[in-house]
Amino acid sequence: MSDPNEKNVTEPTDTPMAETASTAETGPTPTVPAQGGGTPSGPTRAGDADRAPLIELRDLKVHFPIKSGLLFDRTVGYVYAVDGVSLSIRSGETYGLVGESGCGKSTLGRGLLRLVEPTDGEIVFDGTDLRALKGEQMRQARRRMQMIFQDPLSSLDPRQSVESLLVEGLKAHGLADDKAEVRKTLRDTLAAVGLPASALSKYPHEFSGGQRQRIGIARALVLNPELIVADEPVSALDVSIQAQVLNLMEDLQNERGLTYLIIAHDLAVVRHIADTVGVMYLGGLVEEASSEDIYREPMHPYTKALMSAVPVPDPTVEDRRERILLAGDLPSPANPPSGCRFHTRCPWAQPTRCANERPQLREVVGGHRVACHFAEEIADGRLRPHEVEAELVRPDDGAAPGAPGELIPTP
Numbered sequence: 001m002s003d004p005n006e007k008n009v010t011e012p013t014d015t016p017m018a019e020t021a022s023t024a025e026t027g028p029t030p031t032v033p034a035q036g037g038g039t040p041s042g043p044t045r046a047g048d049a050d051r052a053p054l055i056e057l058r059d060l061k062v063h064f065p066i067k068s069g070l071l072f073d074r075t076v077g078y079v080y081a082v083d084g085v086s087l088s089i090r091s092g093e094t095y096g097l098v099g100e101s102g103c104g105k106s107t108l109g110r111g112l113l114r115l116v117e118p119t120d121g122e123i124v125f126d127g128t129d130l131r132a133l134k135g136e137q138m139r140q141a142r143r144r145m146q147m148i149f150q151d152p153l154s155s156l157d158p159r160q161s162v163e164s165l166l167v168e169g170l171k172a173h174g175l176a177d178d179k180a181e182v183r184k185t186l187r188d189t190l191a192a193v194g195l196p197a198s199a200l201s202k203y204p205h206e207f208s209g210g211q212r213q214r215i216g217i218a219r220a221l222v223l224n225p226e227l228i229v230a231d232e233p234v235s236a237l238d239v240s241i242q243a244q245v246l247n248l249m250e251d252l253q254n255e256r257g258l259t260y261l262i263i264a265h266d267l268a269v270v271r272h273i274a275d276t277v278g279v280m281y282l283g284g285l286v287e288e289a290s291s292e293d294i295y296r297e298p299m300h301p302y303t304k305a306l307m308s309a310v311p312v313p314d315p316t317v318e319d320r321r322e323r324i325l326l327a328g329d330l331p332s333p334a335n336p337p338s339g340c341r342f343h344t345r346c347p348w349a350q351p352t353r354c355a356n357e358r359p360q361l362r363e364v365v366g367g368h369r370v371a372c373h374f375a376e377e378i379a380d381g382r383l384r385p386h387e388v389e390a391e392l393v394r395p396d397d398g399a400a401p402g403a404p405g406e407l408i409p410t411p
Ligand SMILES: Nc1ncnc2c1ncn2[C@@H]1O[C@H](COP(=O)(O)OP(=O)(O)OP(=O)(O)O)[C@@H](O)[C@H]1O
Pocket: 064, 079, 080, 081, 099, 100, 101, 102, 103, 104, 105, 106, 107, 108, 265, 333
């Protein structure tokens, strides 16, 4: 094992090292055998509606108890981090989950993998209810579902070499007995993420941010999973490096038929990589559609607000488009608003119904699901926005972004 402080490494760059690696280090997939069915072979194109769901969440809830008392032995309430989410991800699909910080995205990803124990609901993975699995069965299932974390430096133990980081997972699943095979798997996995075999003897701090994330991806990949949950996989990276890592993820998906749940607060990150996008607000899914549909015509007021905050490269379009500026913070998930959770910030909220009745996620137009009582009326302009706590800036009203614009009273 090499000395972690040894400085005989070339200056890290984010250019994939595969470009300099020998051809022997590129190409083949890991040799760890797949267990169980469900892995599509060869390239897959998501958007293929005929494909069976690889994973389905049914009314998933993750509530964290709030403890009080001297010994923290009294439960005085709950943080409703995920509060009744149903979604399904087809094999080979990329599902992008977006929403403001604190809306429950990470908890959903961790709950799906049972890294936090759900309070209620079902997680059906390749036809099996994961919540019914125990011990060894759950361990076997977990090999098929891996996670990539946001900050590779904090998720990788700095005292472990890359080899040790990668072997760890294989050992945990009893797949590290055949030394020659392990060696080959590690080299192949590194090559797949664009790193040379020489990286095995190095330590995380010897790599740049993009390369560390490649190690994080290799760590997930070494077990030859079918589903990868990537929690903010590029948000710690420079913008120029983000595209490289996202392209790598896309290539790996095409080569291995991977299914992704990609969690991101940045809409631009999921726009090009996701087939389906789900928008979360305060523990619930408020909108879900194909990436194309949701970016072309967001229907839920919250999604409209999120989208309107993303700058458009064309200055003419940028100057003319409508901005919905959400005022106020996300309400506490320990004390969520009644009825529609967004009604306290919604410029289209209507008296009584929005405050009293929680809207279900329902199909409003083909494949486009929206949790809003008034989605149709908002879409066709029958309902106009008004000022509640949000401010609407209309084009041509001379108002600078951030200033209140012309307000249209509710009829
Ligand atoms: N272990 C925990 N115990 C108590 N509350 C928690 C725990 N984990 C998360 N929460 C709370 O659950 C809510 C949702 O958090 P979560 O991290 O899932 O949101 P997020 O959308 O992923 O945001 P971020 O991008 O900031 O992580 C937050 O209010 C958070 O404080």
